[in-house]
Amino acid sequence: MKQLLRQRLIWLLIIGVAVLGAGAILFFQRRAYVRDLETKHSYWNSQIAELQPEIELGTFADQKVDDFIVNLHKQIAVLSYKYAIYKSIASHPELFPAQQVNNAESELQKIVPELKRYKTDRTYMAFAWIDYLMLRIDESLLRELVWAFKKIANFQFRITENHLSYSLLKEGPYVLKGQIVGLQGCSGICTGTHVHFVTYEDAKIVDPCKLLPRRPLTVWGISDKCGVAENKKKIDWPVYIPWIITQKYDTISPVLNNTHGALDIIDREHFPVIAAHSGWIKRETKPCPNAPICVDGAAKVVTICQHPTCKKGLTTEYWHLDWMVGEEIDKEEEL
Ligand SMILES: [Zn+2]
Structure with missing residues (x-):
């Protein structure tokens, strides 16, 4: 009788330790993930802060092809960083407050078509530029x-x-x-x-x-x-x-x-x-x-x-x- 009780206690202990262990692993994993995300967010935000003031969006009618492309690249980079930030928030609603998640979702809806539009522009102009360089051969x-x-x-x-x-x-x-x-x-x-x-x-x-x-x-x-x-x-x-x-x-x-x-x-x-x-x-x-x-x-x-x-x-x-x-x-x- 005593032995049975002891066996049961040991089992309970083992299960308890396992549950606690799993919980701890999940807790630390989640904390590590959030920290990783915070590091990324601060890096992406610093990039945005650096690039955004430099951007002078023009048209190819009032800008040189090279300037136009450089500005487009910067604009795409800024939008891509913003996309990465909002996407990481929107796809982890369990880690962020509901209002932040909602805000990220609505920002994403604005960014995605804008990003697509600028990428089409970049495609068009970059090749014009490459071809212009190719032309200079022999x-x-x-x-x-x-x-x-x-x-x-x-x-x-x-x-x-x-x-x-x-x-x-x-x-x-x-x-x-x-x-x-x-x-x-x-x-x-x-x-x-x-x-x-x-x-x-x-x-x-x-x-x-x-x-x-x-x-x-x-x-x-x-x-x-x-x-x-x-x-x-x-x-x-x-x-x-x-x-x-x-x-x-x-x-x-x-x-x-x-x-x-x-x-x-x-x-x-x-x-x-x-x-x-x-x-x-x-x-x-x-x-x-x-x-x-x-x-x-x-x-x-x-x-x-x-x-x-x-x-x-x-x-x-x-x-x-x-x-x-x-x-x-x-x-x-x-x-
Ligand atoms: Zn065409």
Whole structure:
């Protein structure tokens, strides 16, 4: 009887110690977590205090590209620190008073869209800047290359534009898939070389990534994908090495503040833009009155239509070219 009691007491003691131990571990863990968070919060707050007064947000119309990007980076950093602080509070309601948690939640709702907006801006501008730097490489080689591209383009065009099977239809000049239709540039509403690539199916605008074959890409230094499986593609990429996307379809355009109905692709300034599919080609210069920026006074735009009316099948537009197929070639031209 006594022995049983002793056994039970020992068991109770063991359980008691275990419960106390677990409690202590939880208590110290929580305290360590709160301390860690407090350290982080004070560091993030110090960063905000340091950066915030320096920020001079402008537009690229009144700021140099470099200044604009630096300011954007700082603004994004401040918003990111604020996001981290509020997120850590909102996701641990057991550690903070209810009012603080509520406040953090409402701040997060404001910060998230703002952060997204500035990140789109940064994407756009940073690539404009990178491309501007890339352009400075070996000017003489580039000049020879550009001249060759133009020669090849016009030679190809001379063969296809009045090709017997198409000219009989008298629907205007024709190009074949893969043919050079222009060179990448930055004419019109543009802050850095890219192809603003618009795609339509039966005259309805569609996301180019739903038609293109899939490629690994860089969207602001982050690897991303665009396109469908090779056997499901309807068109080909409009540049040789489509490795940078500066703006995806359906994002907010920082320049015009509207929804971007195109894919902005960079390969290399003055490098070929190629027909994504065969079709009738239109070449236009579209002026941009009242735009915040309008390089060369107008955008050079090539449109290719599978159907002569452009109302059926695939239609693709290639914007901001610095030269269109069929234009004159001047070997001495400044790049
Ligand atoms: Zn665009």
